[in-house]
Amino acid sequence: MTDLAAVKAESRRYGPIAYVATTGANGEPHLAPVAVSWVDDDVYAFVLSSGRKVRNVRENPRATVHFAVSEATGWDSCIVWGEASIVDTVEGRRALWNRMGYDLAAFEPGGPESDNHVFVRIVPSRATILRMYGLKGRETWHA
Amino acid sequence: MYALDQVKAECARLSPWAHLATVRPDGQPDVVPVHPCWEGDVLWVMIGMDSRKARNVAANDKVALHWQVTETGDGVELWGTATLHDDLDTKRRLWTGVFDYDLNAFAPGGPDNSPGTGFLAVRPTKALVLLAYGMRGSHTWVAS
Numbered sequence: 001m002t003d004l005a006a007v008k009a010e011s012r013r014y015g016p017i018a019y020v021a022t023t024g025a026n027g028e029p030h031l032a033p034v035a036v037s038w039v040d041d042d043v044y045a046f047v048l049s050s051g052r053k054v055r056n057v058r059e060n061p062r063a064t065v066h067f068a069v070s071e072a073t074g075w076d077s078c079i080v081w082g083e084a085s086i087v088d089t090v091e092g093r094r095a096l097w098n099r100m101g102y103d104l105a106a107f108e109p110g111g112p113e114s115d116n117h118v119f120v121r122i123v124p125s126r127a128t129i130l131r132m133y134g135l136k137g138r139e140t141w142h143a
Numbered sequence: 144m145y146a147l148d149q150v151k152a153e154c155a156r157l158s159p160w161a162h163l164a165t166v167r168p169d170g171q172p173d174v175v176p177v178h179p180c181w182e183g184d185v186l187w188v189m190i191g192m193d194s195r196k197a198r199n200v201a202a203n204d205k206v207a208l209h210w211q212v213t214e215t216g217d218g219v220e221l222w223g224t225a226t227l228h229d230d231l232d233t234k235r236r237l238w239t240g241v242f243d244y245d246l247n248a249f250a251p252g253g254p255d256n257s258p259g260t261g262f263l264a265v266r267p268t269k270a271l272v273l274l275a276y277g278m279r280g281s282h283t284w285v286a287s
Contacts, residue, residue: 021164021172029164031209066174
């Protein structure tokens with residue numbers, strides 16, 4: 001058993017891109033590569049308001065983040081399961097605008113006042129770190 | 144509209160690896176990295192028959208795969224329905240000539256002596272090819 005601080009530190013080895021999975025109302029999964037950031041103890045992504053993952057989260061809040069696996073990180077995995085919600089208010093976007101670690105204005109010139117983008121917030125409930133697909137061990141964390 | 148062969152070619156250009164999403168009975172998605180290979184128009188993934196993804200597919204056959212995006216943000220997402228296979232005929236057929244890596248590295252018993260090993264067959268229903276995360280365009284394919 002590990003702790004959330006160790007999960008957060010581990011996830012940063014993989015770079016900013018993670019594959020975020022959500023589930024539609026019809027039970028179909030959706031998987032999208034997005035830039036994610038930890039803000040305090042939650043995972044956030046800045047996404048288009050009209051996107052599939054936003055629609056899915058509004059219908060089913062369960063989401064999973066799989067940080068990108070690669071040869072560079074020895075095929076280790078860091079997976080975070082949690083409950084997602086959409087931050088779609090101007091106040092909410094303003095509070096997060098400068099906390100993602102990259103310039104959001106490059107993607108949304110309208111700034112936090114624009115309704116074209118929202119934040120997906122994922123509150124982690126558990127996480128697993130797999131060493132080389134689990135062949136070399138695993139560490140788990142539960143809220 | 145793309146043809147499935149164009150989707151396959153795009154997958155091959157991107158990476159041998161993809162992330163596979165399946166769904167638990169309570170609607171929670173799971174994601175794992177996999178190394179899938181095509182046999183005709185069916186996409187195969189080697190799996191453990193008692194793995195989470197196998198149990199998920201037994202309850203909900205809908206899956207999605209996303210090939211590793213390139214540095215410029217090109218990617219492919221593919222949706223389909225999946226079935227589980229651990230019969231000896233299928234395992235012997237797939238063990239040589241379909242996968243582009245040595246399955247014995249993960250199941251040294253080979254097809255005849257790997258009782259926990261099986262395969263996931265994904266029959267694609269639709270796909271989306273995104274160039275630079277969609278900023279340079281996109282292509283879709285839908286099964287007829």
